[in-house]
Amino acid sequence: MIEENENIQFELTDELIKQVEVLINSKNDKNLKKLLDEFHYADIAEILDELNLEDAVYIIKLLDSETTSEILMELDEDNREKVLRNLSSKEIAEEIEELDTDDAADIISELPEERQHEVISHIEDEDHKAEIRELLTYDEDTAGGLMAKELVKVYETWTVAGCLRRIRAQAKEVTRVHSIYVVNKQDKLVGRLSLKDLIVAKSEQKIAEIYIKDVDYVNVNDDAEDVAKVMQKYDLEAIPVVDNNQRLLGRITIDDIVDVMKEEAEKDYQLAAGITSDVEADDSIWELTKARLPWLLIGMFGGIGAATIITNFQVVLQDYAILLSFVPLIQATAGNVGVQSSAIVVQGLANDSIKGEVLKRLFKEFLLGLVNGIAIAFVVLIISHFFFETTYLVSLTIGAALITVIIIAALIGTFIPIFLDKRGIDPAVATGPFITTSNDIFGILLYFLIAKMILGF
Amino acid sequence: MIEENENIQFELTDELIKQVEVLINSKNDKNLKKLLDEFHYADIAEILDELNLEDAVYIIKLLDSETTSEILMELDEDNREKVLRNLSSKEIAEEIEELDTDDAADIISELPEERQHEVISHIEDEDHKAEIRELLTYDEDTAGGLMAKELVKVYETWTVAGCLRRIRAQAKEVTRVHSIYVVNKQDKLVGRLSLKDLIVAKSEQKIAEIYIKDVDYVNVNDDAEDVAKVMQKYDLEAIPVVDNNQRLLGRITIDDIVDVMKEEAEKDYQLAAGITSDVEADDSIWELTKARLPWLLIGMFGGIGAATIITNFQVVLQDYAILLSFVPLIQATAGNVGVQSSAIVVQGLANDSIKGEVLKRLFKEFLLGLVNGIAIAFVVLIISHFFFETTYLVSLTIGAALITVIIIAALIGTFIPIFLDKRGIDPAVATGPFITTSNDIFGILLYFLIAKMILGF
Numbered sequence: 039m040i041e042e043n044e045n046i047q048f049e050l051t052d053e054l055i056k057q058v059e060v061l062i063n064s065k066n067d068k069n070l071k072k073l074l075d076e077f078h079y080a081d082i083a084e085i086l087d088e089l090n091l092e093d094a095v096y097i098i099k100l101l102d103s104e105t106t107s108e109i110l111m112e113l114d115e116d117n118r119e120k121v122l123r124n125l126s127s128k129e130i131a132e133e134i135e136e137l138d139t140d141d142a143a144d145i146i147s148e149l150p151e152e153r154q155h156e157v158i159s160h161i162e163d164e165d166h167k168a169e170i171r172e173l174l175t176y177d178e179d180t181a182g183g184l185m186a187k188e189l190v191k192v193y194e195t196w197t198v199a200g201c202l203r204r205i206r207a208q209a210k211e212v213t214r215v216h217s218i219y220v221v222n223k224q225d226k227l228v229g230r231l232s233l234k235d236l237i238v239a240k241s242e243q244k245i246a247e248i249y250i251k252d253v254d255y256v257n258v259n260d261d262a263e264d265v266a267k268v269m270q271k272y273d274l275e276a277i278p279v280v281d282n283n284q285r286l287l288g289r290i291t292i293d294d295i296v297d298v299m300k301e302e303a304e305k306d307y308q309l310a311a312g313i314t315s316d317v318e319a320d321d322s323i324w325e326l327t328k329a330r331l332p333w334l335l336i337g338m339f340g341g342i343g344a345a346t347i348i349t350n351f352q353v354v355l356q357d358y359a360i361l362l363s364f365v366p367l368i369q370a371t372a373g374n375v376g377v378q379s380s381a382i383v384v385q386g387l388a389n390d391s392i393k394g395e396v397l398k399r400l401f402k403e404f405l406l407g408l409v410n411g412i413a414i415a416f417v418v419l420i421i422s423h424f425f426f427e428t429t430y431l432v433s434l435t436i437g438a439a440l441i442t443v444i445i446i447a448a449l450i451g452t453f454i455p456i457f458l459d460k461r462g463i464d465p466a467v468a469t470g471p472f473i474t475t476s477n478d479i480f481g482i483l484l485y486f487l488i489a490k491m492i493l494g495f
Numbered sequence: 496m497i498e499e500n501e502n503i504q505f506e507l508t509d510e511l512i513k514q515v516e517v518l519i520n521s522k523n524d525k526n527l528k529k530l531l532d533e534f535h536y537a538d539i540a541e542i543l544d545e546l547n548l549e550d551a552v553y554i555i556k557l558l559d560s561e562t563t564s565e566i567l568m569e570l571d572e573d574n575r576e577k578v579l580r581n582l583s584s585k586e587i588a589e590e591i592e593e594l595d596t597d598d599a600a601d602i603i604s605e606l607p608e609e610r611q612h613e614v615i616s617h618i619e620d621e622d623h624k625a626e627i628r629e630l631l632t633y634d635e636d637t638a639g640g641l642m643a644k645e646l647v648k649v650y651e652t653w654t655v656a657g658c659l660r661r662i663r664a665q666a667k668e669v670t671r672v673h674s675i676y677v678v679n680k681q682d683k684l685v686g687r688l689s690l691k692d693l694i695v696a697k698s699e700q701k702i703a704e705i706y707i708k709d710v711d712y713v714n715v716n717d718d719a720e721d722v723a724k725v726m727q728k729y730d731l732e733a734i735p736v737v738d739n740n741q742r743l744l745g746r747i748t749i750d751d752i753v754d755v756m757k758e759e760a761e762k763d764y765q766l767a768a769g770i771t772s773d774v775e776a777d778d779s780i781w782e783l784t785k786a787r788l789p790w791l792l793i794g795m796f797g798g799i800g801a802a803t804i805i806t807n808f809q810v811v812l813q814d815y816a817i818l819l820s821f822v823p824l825i826q827a828t829a830g831n832v833g834v835q836s837s838a839i840v841v842q843g844l845a846n847d848s849i850k851g852e853v854l855k856r857l858f859k860e861f862l863l864g865l866v867n868g869i870a871i872a873f874v875v876l877i878i879s880h881f882f883f884e885t886t887y888l889v890s891l892t893i894g895a896a897l898i899t900v901i902i903i904a905a906l907i908g909t910f911i912p913i914f915l916d917k918r919g920i921d922p923a924v925a926t927g928p929f930i931t932t933s934n935d936i937f938g939i940l941l942y943f944l945i946a947k948m949i950l951g952f
Contacts, residue, residue, distance in 0.1 A: 303760035311838030319843035341824025367798025381768030386776035
């Protein structure tokens with residue numbers, strides 16, 4: 039069987055792109071359609087991301103909107119924006135009609151303001167239009183910004199048989215039925231039910247007799263990251279969203295949460311590497327520069343700070359020129375320790391696994407720094423003694439400085455994220471260049487101060 | 496309504512822990528049970544993570560295994576290990592009976608080998624036992640290691656009515672019915688069906704007439720990370736797993752994939768920060784040292800390398816002592832640029848968004864480095880001219896070195912992850928201390944070589 043793993047095996051080859059381009063150039067719509075019909079819309083989106091804009095728009099206009107609406111959702115954001123700019127408001131509205139309300143609202147919110155109104159006015163389905171309008175009012179980083187209006191809702195007074203009949207109607211609109219939400223007459227969420235429960239129940243039973251009262255839900259204003267944590271912690275695949283009066287407004291599904299988690303992880307990773315806004319390898323040099331230069335400038339000012347310190351000590355250092363050779367070692371160690379400490383704290387804060395007092399944590403980092411410091415200092419002393427033939431006092435200086443610097447760097451790396459977190463600032467900004475830079479300066483300053491004490495210049 | 500957001504509002508307070516401890520000490524089992532009954536098992540696990548081992552074991556033995564088995568799954572891995580050591584093989588087997596096969600196999604695989612056999616021999620349900628044995632044969636990083644045996648399977652020859660009857664029986668074992676998998680007489684996967692489709696169909700129809708032939712699946716030997724990518728790309732909530740003969744073996748659900756993604760993201764983040772094995776803020780100092788010291792040693796050898804370079808240049812540098820002040824600046828800049836470049840490439844490789852030739856990518860990084868380098872050099876030159884009163888030649892040296900170092904660091908940061916990836920090594924190891932260290936040394940060496948060229952010593 040060669041068809042094994044057809045999904046994993048979709049591979050975006052140059053030949054395939056070429057083939058698509060040839061079919062477009064020869065306007066061979068029939069074969070183009072036939073070729074693309076074989077692929078999943080997520081695969082077609084990958085193909086489109088590789089084509090030039092004109093060809094991508096050609097394909098979007100060629101295929102039916104049931105497929106192209108899903109393709110649009112999967113496109114790279116920059117490319118989607120460009121493609122949409124080449125479609126009329128009416129054409130965009132046709133795509134929107136095919137999408138679930140959450141995806142529809144996401145796409146519309148990416149459009150310039152005046153276009154948003156135009157597109158919405160072209161949506162024919164009045165319910166869909168009203169629902170999208172409602173979703174656009176929520177902040178994108180809240181539960182409201184993530185939820186879809188599509189859900190299956192039943193009243194507690196219905197019978198199982200009546201329920202199944204009505205669900206047949208409602209379910210057509212809902213791609214996947216995770217849970218059936220049970221509401222009372224005031225539309226307030228009172229419980230849930232699975233399709234499985236319905237099928238297992240007797241058809242004359244009342245919903246009120248069989249539904250599960252223990253239902254997890256979130257408020258429409260809850261933070262998206264908190265929703266992600268709740269769904270992950272309780273292994274939920276969908277969660278209903280209610281307003282302040284407990285009225286059922288929508289539901290959030292796990293696939294949206296997966297996207298939130300992924301974005302969050304990528305953002306933290308980039309912050310740790312000293313990259314601000316969300317960029318990709320394929321972005322323009324200008325966008326990449328905007329994301330990278332700010333952190334480089336911070337690092338630069340750190341370097342200038344270090345230069346000032348060294349220049350101030352330089353005159354007295356003439357007798358101990360060897361000390362200058364070890365500046366990079368001190369600096370690199372301080373930076374590395376700081377990043378390690380802060381990364382663990384940042385992750386602990388993200389997972390809510392950091393409890394207990396700040397002082398206790400700092401004391402632990404102190405011990406950890408002491409252990410690591412003694413280990414590193416020991417190795418360095420042996421090397422410096424045999425290879426650099428340093429005097430005992432200079433060796434002592436380097437060793438003492440390493441231990442001190444490692445401890446201080448660990449403490450700074452631990453303290454700063456906790457401090458930022460308490461102030462309501464994302465602690466992830468602390469890892470990376472920020473910690474490295476401050477530790478560089480502290481490390482070098484400490485080094486020379488300790489040298490001054492021990493060598494007495 | 497004060498009960499708003501009861502989930503998000505679960506908060507692990509010191510009072511709650513205290514209350515639980517008091518109830519345990521006074522052996523007030525009735526009230527303890529009553530108190531814990533109010534909480535979700537994931538919340539109880541959080542409470543247990545805070546208790547001492549004796550108290551945690553007390554609670555595990557007190558509550559019924561339907562709850563405690565789920566609590567065990569949610570415990571921190573270290574704590575779970577300790578708790579299990581305090582349970583008899585028979586007691587563990589009772590917990591295992593309650594779990595889905597995938598969770599059961601995960602827990603058993605964490606036990607020491609001889610205990611594994613003991614525990615399995617105590618499992619009473621023969622089917623469950625055989626399924627767990629099968630799952631234990633798969634590598635934990637493959638689809639087989641992630642899948643559960645619980646699924647709803649129907650034969651294409653059945654009728655809708657017969658199907659619903661049989662599903663009622665099968666579904667009791669399956670917590671959530673995502674999809675119904677359709678197989679032929681040889682148990683080979685031929686398609687899928689949703690409960691919704693079944694409900695909407697007429698009861699006398701044959702499954703063969705209504706099932707969807709287009710089914711995504713993975714092979715049991717596929718890599719777990721690839722499975723995560725497929726499920727994410729195609730927005731799947733469950734995916735069936737087949738063997739090499741296309742026979743249906745099990746299914747993987749999205750919540751397991753969420754865990755895989757989270758672990759992957761945390762691992763990459765820690766690698767970027769110079770932390771090897773998976774550690775948490777709460778781990779022991781010894782475990783944290785093991786994870787952190789190796790990278791610090793690498794950084795240390797980099798520092799020693801830099802010291803060697805500086806020492807070799809020191810004699811000739813007497814006339815240009817100011818150059819030494821700028822070593823930290825050169826070093827920090829080289830490290831920061833390297834980490835930025837490698838982080839973007841590592842992320843691009845993880846998302847499969849890096850296509851095209853290596854040379855083209857390196858050329859882009861070259862341009863990017865040139866732009867950033869000129870910007871940084873410009874600022875530094877102004878500062879060094881006015882504040883450090885450097886001569887024109889020294890200023891020229893620093894400026895030229897900065898631009899060169901930034902370009903080279905960007906190229907190294909781009910090239911190394913791509914190279915590692917082609918060699919089949921996880922490119923994520925390249926970000927962090929590895930790149931920083933090699934760039935430190937290269938940067939300082941380049942700096943002095945350029946100084947030698949311009950200043951002619």
